[in-house]
Amino acid sequence: IRYHASPMSIFNGDVLFACPRPAGGMQILVGDFTGHGLPAAIGAMPVAEIFYGMTSKGFSGSDVLREINQKLCRILPVGMFCCAAMIQADFHLNQLQIWNGGLPDGVLLKRNGKSETIASRHLPLGVLGTARFDARMEVFRTEPGDTLLMMTDGVLEAENHRGEMYGEERLKRSLDVAGNTGSPFDAVMTGIHAFTGKQPEQDDVTLLSLEMVEESELEGVSERLPQSALEGPAEWHCVYEIQDRSLGQFSPLPLLLHICMEVPGLRRKSGEIYTLLSELYTNALEHGVLGLSSEWKATPDGFGRYYAERELRLQSVSDHFIRFTLTHTMTAQGGQLTIVCEDSGSGFDYGDVSDAGNESGYSGRGLMLLRKLGHSLTFREYGTRVEIVYDWHFSEVAAREGSTNT
Template identity: 45%
Template sequence: MSLNNEPIESLKILVADDSATDRLILETIVSKAGHVPVGASDGKEAVEAYQREAPDLVLLDVLMPNMGGIEAAKIIRELAKEDVVPIIFLTALNDIQSLVECLESGGDDFIPKPYNQTVLGSKIKAFGRLRRMHRTLLQQKEQIEANNLHLIQEQTVAKQVFDKIAHTGCLNLGNIRHYMSPLAVFNGDILVSEMSPNGSMVVMLGDFTGHGLPAAIGSMPLATTFYGMVRKGFSIPDILREINQKLNEILPVGFFCCAICVDINFKERRLKVWNGGLPEGFLYRLKDDEYELLPSKHLPLGVLSNQSFNGDCDTFQLEEGDRMFMWSDGAFEARNDDGEMYGEERLHNILYQNKGQSDIFDKILSNVQQHIGSSEKDDDMSLVEIEMRDVDIVASVDHLNEKRQGSLADWYMNFDLPETSLREFDPLPLLMNIISEVPGLRAHRTPLYTVLAELYTNALEHGVLGLSSQLKSTPDGFAKYYETRADRLQSLTKGKVSFSLEHFADEKGGLLVIRVKDSGEGFDINRKSKEKGLDAGKVVTIEENDDFFGRGLQLISNLSQKLTLFEPGNEVEVQYRWDIEE
C-alpha cells in the first residue's frame, strides 16, 4: 500500500475537551482534514457520545471535570471489545509519569498542547490506517472462519454421499471383516463389495494416489461402475477394464488407483484375484496351515490405456476355513510419535506368529493402533479379511428387492445375435440388466442367470458350433473341447442365437418365459425320448425331475417350472414362475 496516495477516508472523531477554545480548535483541525468531529466537554459526555456515535477515533483531554480522560478511556476500551478504536490523549501535562499513565490506561498515543495542525493531521491519518487494517484483518478472520465452517459442512455432506455410494453392497455378510479408519475416505482408500447374480461375492479394495479431495473424487466413478456391473453379472476383467478406462480418462497424469479385486464363488469354492499395485494379499490355507501370497502382477487402475490393460486373474480352489487378508499400504505407513513407520515386517510377523488363529484381524488392528499411540495423524489404514464358508447368498441379494415405481410389469423382447456378435459379445449381462428392471425378479437373479447361461451355452456350443458334450468326459477332452470351441468360434461364418423373453405380471408375482433358438441342426429328440421310455412326439415337455439330456437341461429343469424342447431340437422354452412373498 502506498502511504502517500492512500484514499482519504472520512472518519468520525470524538473530541473530548472541557476547554471550549481547545475543542473549537480541535474540531476545526479535524473538519479541515476531511473528518467529522463529535464534541464532548467532559469524560461522562465522551462515554455517552462514544456509545451514541460509535466514532472511529477518540481524542481525550486528560484532565476534565466529572470524569477524567483516563477513566473515560478505560470505559471506552471495555465498550469497544474486539474493535480497535484508537484513543489519543490531549495533554498539557509533560511529566513522564502522567504520560505513562495515559498509555497504560488504554491510550494509543498522546498529543501535547498547544496543538500542531500538521502533527495532529498525520496522527489521525496513521490511526485511521491502523483501524482500517485491523478491520480488514477482522473481516478476513471472519471470512476464514466462515470458509472453514463451510468446508467442514461440505466434507460432511461429501462423506454422506460417499458412504451411500461406497458402503452399500455386502460388507455386512458374516464372513467379511473390514476396518477403514475415519480418515481413510479422504485419504483415497475405498472398499466395495457386492454379490454377483452368478452367486459370486466380488470385493475390491482400492487406494488412490494423493490425499484429500483429488484422491477421494476418483472413488465415485469406481464405486458406481463396480456396483452397477457386478449386479449385472459382468466378470472381473470386464469390470476392471471399465474402471480402468474411466479412471484413465478422468484422472490427471500421475493419479491412479492401486487395487486388489477378488471374486469368490462360495458354491464352487473358487477364488479369482487381480492385484494391481497393492501390497501382496495373504491367502491362508487351513489344510496346509500355510499362506499363499497374492502379489501384484499388474499396473494400478487408470495408468494404462485400455488397449494395454490386462484384466487376467489368478484362480485358486478354496476349502472351507481358508481365509484371505488384504490391506492398503496405509497400514505400513502408520507412524508413531517419533515418526517411525509401522512397516511391512511387523505386519507379516503378526501373520506368521498367529497363523491359523481366528483373531489375527483384531491382533493386527490393535498392534497398529498401539504403534500409532496418541499421534493418530497417519492413521489411514484399511484392512479386510474374508473367510471361505457357506453364507446365505440369497439373504444378501434380498435387500435389492425393493418395490419401485414405473418398473417393468408386462413386456416382450426379441434379441438376435448373428455370428459377428457371437464371436465377441457376452449377452448375459445385458439380459440380466433387463431382468433386473423387474423389482421382484432381482432376488431371482442367481437362478435366472444360471438358466440363461445354460441355455446360451447349449445354443452356442452344441447348436451353432456343433460341439459334442461327450468330449468333456475326460480331463484331456475338457481342454480339447475349449480349444475346439475357440477355433470354431473364430472361423464361424454363419450362425445365430435368438433370445425371446416375455414377462407376465400378476398379483402373486409373475411368469417369465424364455425361449432360445439357435441356427444349428438340432438333435434327435425322439431317439432320446425313446431311450427314456417316453412317447415320441414333436414337442417334449419336461415337467418333473427327469434325469434328461445331460446336466445342463437337468439343472434348468430343476430351477424352472416347465421346460419344453421343440423340433428339430434347436429351440427351448423355459417357464420361470416367481412369487412375491417367496
Template identity: 30%
Template structure:
C-alpha cells in the first residue's frame, strides 16, 4: 500500500492581505513543517506541477481559484465569509479560517497524505505509460522481424488450406510451406510450449533453417536433425517444440513424414474416411541431444483423391461453452462430413460454432493438404560445377556405429552432386532402409516381428539402443559408385553379422503390418535390387534423372 513520506517542506502561496499575513504567522508558529517556503499568490497557477504539499491563502475569491487543478490535493485557506461560495467551485480541500489547532493539523496531514499518494500514483502511471509504449514498440519490431522471416512462406499454394488463430498477439504455432527443386513440397506444422511472445521467438531460427534447407532439397530426416540441434541449444530446459514435417512428391504419390510429439495427422479420402493416422513416434524437438535424437522417417503411398490434415493440440483441446473438449473423434467426424476443398470454410464455421464465445486457451492451427500432383515447376540450377565420376567406400566398426549418424554423413559426402537436388529424401530413405537392416538384423540380431503390437514396437527400439551400446565387434561397409555418363548412383551395403533371409520379390504385403514398408519402398523406387551372401549384402541403383 502506498505510504506518504515524511514532509520537510511545504509551499505556501499567499496574497498581500492582512488576512494572509495573520494566517501565515499562525502556521509558522505551529511549526507545521520543518521548512515553509512562502511565495506570492500571483506565482500560483491551477495547472502548475507541484513539487511539495501546497497551501493557498487568499482573502478574495479570484478567477484562478475556479480553474481545474492539476493536483487537487491542495489546501485553500479563506475567510469564513468566502468559504461557502468557493467550496462549490474549488476542487481541493478548503479551510474556513479561523479553525481549531487540532482540526488544522488533521487537515494538513490529510493534505500531505493526499499529495504524496497522488504523486506516487502519477509516477506509477507515467512509468506504466512509458513501459507500455516501449513494449508496443518492441512488439512492432518483433512483428516486423516475423513478417520478414515468414515472407517466403508458400501459403498461396493452391492445394493447401490453413487456419492459424493465436490465443494471444503472437502465435506459438507455426505452419511453414516451401516448394522443392523437383516440384516436391515441404510442409511443417509446429507447436512450441505455451503461447505468446516467448514461444513465438522459436519460430525465427526454425523458419530460417526450414527455408534454407528446402532450398537445398534436404531430406526430411536431415531437416529434423538440424532443427533439433538448433532448438536444443537455443531453448530453455522447460521449453520444446512438437513438430510434424512432411515432404510430398511432385506426382503426389509419396508422402514422407516425421512426427515428434504432435497429434496424429489424418490421411483421408474424398469420402472423408480416414485411411492413415500418422501418430507420433518421436520426442519433440529440442528435448534430446544430438546423440539421443532419432531422425527415422516413414513413407506412405497416397492417391490424387487423398488429403492430409495437420493440426496442433489446440484444435482437439478446444473448449465449448459447456467447457467440453472437442476431441479426436469429433474432429474426424467433422472431416468426414466436410471432406471436400469447398467445404473448408464450413468446417471452420463448425469449429467456431462449437467454441462459441469461449476464449481460446491455446493457439489453434489446422492445415489440410491435398495429395495431388503439385504442378510446381522444376527449378534449374545455374552455375553448378559438373560432377566427376567417383567411387566411395567406407567400413564402419562397432565404435563408429555407436556415435556417427552414418546416413547423414554419407549424404553429406555425395550431396554436392548437382543432380542430387530433389532426390535427397528418396536416397536417404533407401539407404537408411538397407543400413538399418544390416545393423538391426545382421549385427544386433533383432526380429521385426516384435513390432506386431504397440508394446513390442517400443521394446524393439529400446532393445536396439541397448544392444548397440553393448556392441563390441562387427562392421558395416558402404560403397557408392557414381556413373557420370548415365547420371546413376549404385550402392552396396555389407555387414559382417548373421545371415538374414531376404523377402521374396516382388510381392511384399505390408498393409496390416507395422514393419516392411521400407522394403516395399525399396522395391518400388530402387533399380536392380539384389540380396547376396545370405542377406549380408544388399545392392541397388538409383537414376538421378528419374522424375
C-alpha cells in the first residue's frame, strides 16, 4: 500500500484506514467527509473505531459498511455525509471486492496493460437509512502485479495558478506515461505536482495505491491484529447453530472467532483459527446446504455463475442448519481446540478427497489448508459432519510475541 494524504488544515476531512483480516488479506476504507477542517473530521473517530473493531473480528466489508452508514446517519447533521470506498483484498483468491459510494472512479491497472474502471454505483455513507442502503460489493479478478488506484475528489480538483483543474483527462495521461514499467502512484503524484506548481491546495487530497502480491509475501500479517487485554476461559465447550433464513443473512464467524480469542494463548493464532472456521462454514453452506459445485469456479464465466447462483439460492433457504461444536482444553504444551461442523445437506463422497494432494475436492483450495493447519481432519456421516483438531503450543506463541516486541 502506498498513499498520499495532504489535508488543507490541521484537521482532515479525508480518512484512510487499513487493517489486516483474520482470514488473510486486507480491508481498506477511503473516505471524504463533506467540508474541511474540524467539522468534517468529527465523523472520522467513530468510523475508525467501527472499521478497525469489526475488521479485526472478521466481519466482511459489507457488514462494516452497514454499521458505519447506520452510525453516520445518527450522528451527522443534515447535509453532511461521507463519500467512501471500501476495498476487500484477497491475495489467496487474487480478487478485490470494492464498494464505491460517491468517490471519483478508481482504476484497476492490469499487469498486461489493460485497465478496469471502478465506478461509483452507490450514494455516500450517511445518506440512506438502513432499509434502503445497499452494501453489495463488486468482485474484480486480479493477478499479482495489478495495481488499484483510488482517490478523493481533491486529486481531480487540484488547481493550477489559472484556476484550471487537474481533471480526469490529465489523470489518464499521467497513467499512460507510467505504462507497464513505471509506478502509477508516482506518475499521478508527479503529474499533480507539475500541474499545480506552488498553488495552495483547495481541498483535502488523498491518493491510494494498492498492489496485488503473492500471498506468501504477507505471511504473519494477521498477527498484527489488535488483541483483547482481558483474560478469558481456558476450558470450555460451546454449541452454536444457525438455521434457515439466517444462513443467508448472518455470518456466525466473527462471533465464533471472538469466543476463541478469549483464550489468551489463541489470540496470536487468530488468522489460523479464522481460516479453519471459514473453510468449514463455507464448505458446509455452499456445498452442503446450497449444493453448489466447485467445478464452476474453474473458468471466469463459471466463477461469476457460481456466486450469482449462490446469492439466488441463499434467498430461499429453508429447513436447513449448520451447527458448530467447539471444545477447548489445556495441555502441558499449550492447548487443543476441537471444531466440529455439521450441516443438513445431502453430503458427498468424502472418499474422493481423502488424498491430501487433491485440491479440487471438498473445498477446492481449502482441503489442503485444513489438513496443514489441523492435527487431524475427519469426515463422517456422508461428509455432513467434519471434525478438525487444532493443537497450539506456548513456545510458538511466546516466540511470535517476542519477535513482534523486538
